Each structure stands twice: as structure tokens, then as C-alpha cells.
Amino acid sequence: MNSNLTEDRPTFVAHLECGFSGQRLEANKLHGLSPAGKPLLVKYDLEKIRAALSKETLAHRPADLWRYREFLPVRRTENIVSLGETLTPLIELASLRSGAGQVFVKDEGRLPTGSFKARGLCMAISMAKELGVKRIAMPTNGNAGAAAAAYAARAGIESFIFCPEDTPEINVREIAAQGAKIWRVNGLINDCGKIVGAGKEAMGWFDFSTLKEPYRIEGKKTIGLELAEQFQWRLPHAIFYPTGGGTGLIGMWKAFQELKAIGWIDGPLPRMIAVQAAGCAPIVRAFEQGTEHATLFPNAHTVAAGIRVPAAIGDFLMLRAIRESGGFATAIDDNSIIEARQAVAAREGLLLCPEGAATVAAYQQELRSGRVMSSDSVILFNCANGNKYPLPPVTGQLDCTQSIDFHQFAGDSL
Numbered sequence: 175m176n177s178n179l180t181e182d183r184p185t186f187v188a189h190l191e192c193g194f195s196g197q198r199l200e201a202n203k204l205h206g207l208s209p210a211g212k213p214l215l216v217k218y219d220l221e222k223i224r225a226a227l228s229k230e231t232l233a234h235r236p237a238d239l240w241r242y243r244e245f246l247p248v249r250r251t252e253n254i255v256s257l258g259e260t261l262t263p264l265i266e267l268a269s270l271r272s273g274a275g276q277v278f279v280k281d282e283g284r285l286p287t288g289s290f291k292a293r294g295l296c297m298a299i300s301m302a303k304e305l306g307v308k309r310i311a312m313p314t315n316g317n318a319g320a321a322a323a324a325y326a327a328r329a330g331i332e333s334f335i336f337c338p339e340d341t342p343e344i345n346v347r348e349i350a351a352q353g354a355k356i357w358r359v360n361g362l363i364n365d366c367g368k369i370v371g372a373g374k375e376a377m378g379w380f381d382f383s384t385l386k387e388p389y390r391i392e393g394k395k396t397i398g399l400e401l402a403e404q405f406q407w408r409l410p411h412a413i414f415y416p417t418g419g420g421t422g423l424i425g426m427w428k429a430f431q432e433l434k435a436i437g438w439i440d441g442p443l444p445r446m447i448a449v450q451a452a453g454c455a456p457i458v459r460a461f462e463q464g465t466e467h468a469t470l471f472p473n474a475h476t477v478a479a480g481i482r483v484p485a486a487i488g489d490f491l492m493l494r495a496i497r498e499s500g501g502f503a504t505a506i507d508d509n510s511i512i513e514a515r516q517a518v519a520a521r522e523g524l525l526l527c528p529e530g531a532a533t534v535a536a537y538q539q540e541l542r543s544g545r546v547m548s549s550d551s552v553i554l555f556n557c558a559n560g561n562k563y564p565l566p567p568v569t570g571q572l573d574c575t576q577s578i579d580f581h582q583f584a585g586d587s588l
């Protein structure tokens with residue numbers, strides 16, 4: 175048993191705040207969106223965190239997400255629902271390096287359920303348990319539903335999941351295997367979200383859509399806390415983040431603000447660079463048009479299912495983080511994603527998910543464009559285990575009952 179999970183710690187949550195209007199709400203109650211219909215953010219008494227926790231204390235804690243307990247919303251240790259949310263490694267890709275800057279992949283595929291959705295959903299489900307929720311519903315492109323199903327099963331919470339009918343098959347089946355009730359829907363994730371919203375009254379379920387409850391951001395925030403600690407509180411120049419609903423982008427930026435407020439990091443923060451697929455790039459379009467919100471991206475399509483989100487309720491929070499950090503948003507076409515995935519696997523032995531490969535392709539594209547320098551150190555994100563996604567077929571076959579012509583192996587026959 176992880177010793178972090180055996181002792182009670184006080185919570186430092188002060189209140190919840192509407193991310194748009196700033197309206198304050200009481201924290202210790204079940205909330206969805208703010209009265210303005212926007213995401214709620216968790217606000218902490220940062221002075222008290224500063225007094226209660228030191229970097230040295232932190233350094234001696236177990237290597238999992240709960241080491242950041244003071245920055246997290248769960249009040250009672252008994253409500254923590256955990257599947258072992260390990261810290262994830264930074265893997266350097268030397269073959270991508272072209273100057274003084276280093277290129278790291280934050281490999282989130284090591285987390286439970288094989289994606290970084292585990293960070294957000296372990297927190298959201300723990301808080302749902304704490305606040306007495308018995309039944310949840312969620313639209314998903316795959317990985318969020320898988321994490322929600324797993325943690326809900328563990329918490330004894332009933333889950334109803336709705337996904338686009340072309341969601342990766344492995345996701346659909348892992349969701350079902352992990353105890354959820356799941357339906358394929360002939361639409362996109364926003365169409366699935368409408369079903370969740372419409373069924374609230376009849377089914378009495380709590381809406382677990384991205385950013386429609388306050389705590390997934392807090393779970394995803396641990397990426398930022400973890401990165402800061404891994405880099406000894408001096409973060410690299412830029413972070414390339416494959417952006418769908420934007421929870422991680424918003425969460426990381428929130429983490430950096432909180433760490434800055436307590437004086438644990440200073441100086442320039444990393445530039446936040448949102449990576450989207452050319453076939454679904456609402457945030458890129460809004461960034462380039464200089465607007466505060468994004469509009470629905472028509473005919474959304476891409477091989478990178480996790481970032482096929484044509485409309486996101488946290489759009490203004492993403493755009494704020496991107497602009498405040500001096501970053502930008504950029505789009506990558508599907509062919510570049512597929513090529514980058516194959517190249518990194520073949521050259522570096524790291525099998526990325528398509529969304530992760532999009533950050534590699536984006537890094538290379540932006541080196542060429544000059545928006546990022548070869549002297550900049552950067553973090554790319556692999557958000558899910560590469561083995562969850564289809565790979566090109568392999569044709570090589572041998573008959574072991576016949577004599578083998580070893581010369582055939584010399585060429586590139588596979």
C-alpha cells in the first residue's frame with residue numbers, strides 16, 4: 175500500500191470560481207458548470223500550501239500523483255480511488271535534436287488504462303465519490319471513457335459512456351470490459367455530449383463531460399507539477415500539447431501559476447503550443463483570428479481520435495493559456511502524423527500514439543517555420559500507449575519445414 179494513501183491530509187481548497195465570470199461558489203458541494211454555463215476552477219489557499227509543504231518534503235514522497243496532495247481537492251483519504259498513478263518518464267529523442275535544445279517526450283502511456291486521461295479521471299471519480307455521486311455519464315473519443323469506466327468501477331459508481339461509432343475498437347471494448355455501459359453513436363463527440371445532457375433528468379446521472387465538472391483539470395494539473403519537479407523547478411522553453419478538450423493544457427498552465435504564486439518557480443514559463451489535426455483545428459483557427467472563443471469546426475476528421483474535438487467548452491481557457499504564455503496553436507495533417515509515428519518508432523524505439531506523433535511532426539514543422547528555435551529545449555507529449563492504436567500490417571513469413579535461404583534477410587524484405 176502506498177504510504178501517501180494511508181494518512182489524512184488537510185485540503186487547501188478555498189472555493190470554486192467560474193473561469194469566465196470569476197463568480198465564486200462553495201467548494202464542498204456538487205457542482206457542474208458555473209451559473210454562466212462555463213467551467214469551474216478550483217482555487218486554493220496558496221499561502222497555506224506554502225507554509226505546509228516544502229520541496230524537500232515532497233522529494234521524499236512516493237513516486238505517484240498523490241505526492242501533490244496539498245495541491246489537490248480530495249478531502250478524505252478514504253475517498254481516493256487509485257489504480258497506481260505512477261510518475262511518468264521523460265524520454266529524450268536525440269534523433270530530433272538539431273541544436274543546443276533537448277527534445278523530451280513525456281510518456282503518459284505508462285499510466286493506468288494506458289493514457290493520461292487516468293490523471294483527470296482518478297481525481298474526478300474520487301471527488302464524485304466524496305460528494306456522493308452514484309451514477310455518471312460521459313461522451314468520449316475513447317481514452318477518457320476507458321479511464322472513467324475503470325475508476326468508476328473501482329469506486330462502485332455506475333457509468334454510461336457514449337462514443338462516436340468509429341472510436342478505436344480497443345477503447346470501446348476496454349470500456350465495456352471495465353464495467354461501463356457503452357453505446358456507439360453515429361455522430362461526433364459533441365453529438366454524444368448532447369445525449370448525456372438530454373438524459374440527465376430521465377437517468378439522474380451526473381454529467382462527466384470534459385470540463386463540465388471541476389476536478390478533471392485538477393488531476394491533469396499534476397502534469398505541470400510533475401514536470402516542474404522533474405526539471406528541478408526550471409522548466410524548458412516550450413511544451414507541445416496535442417489539444418482536444420484542452421484539459422491538460424489548461425491544467426498545466428494552472429499548475430505553473432500556482433507554483434509561481436508560492437515562489438517555487440520563477441522566470442519565464444514555457445510557451446504553451448497547442449497542436450491540432452488539420453482536419454479538426456478549431457483552436458488554431460480561433461488563435462489565428464484573434465478571438466476569445468472558438469467556433470464549431472465543420473466535418474471534423476483525423477486519424478488522431480483523441481484530438482477530434484470540433485467544439486470545446488474550455489476554448490477560452492486554452493486560448494488564454496496559449497496567449498499568456500507567448501505560445502501559439504498549430505495544425506498538422508494526418509500524413510505527417512503517420513510518418514512521424516513510424517519514424518520515431520523505427521529510430522528511437524518509442525511507439526507513440528497518433529496524438530503524440532502529432533507533437534513530433536509539429537515540433538519539426540515549427541523548427542522549419544522559425545516559431546521555435548533549435549536552441550530551445552522542448553517537451554512533446556505522448557498521451558497514450560502506442561499499442562492501443564492500429565499499426566501497418568507485417569507480411570514476412572517463413573516455412574520452418576523447408577531449408578531457409580538466409581540471403582533473403584539481407585535486403586529490407588519486411
Ligand SMILES: *Cc1c(COP(=O)(O)O)cnc(C)c1O
Pocket residue numbers: 289291317318416417418419420421422423480481527529530557558
Ligand atoms: C484526450 C486525449 C488528448 C487530448 O487531451 P485534452 O487534454 O483533452 O486536450 C490527446 N491525446 C490522447 C491520446 C487523448 O486521449
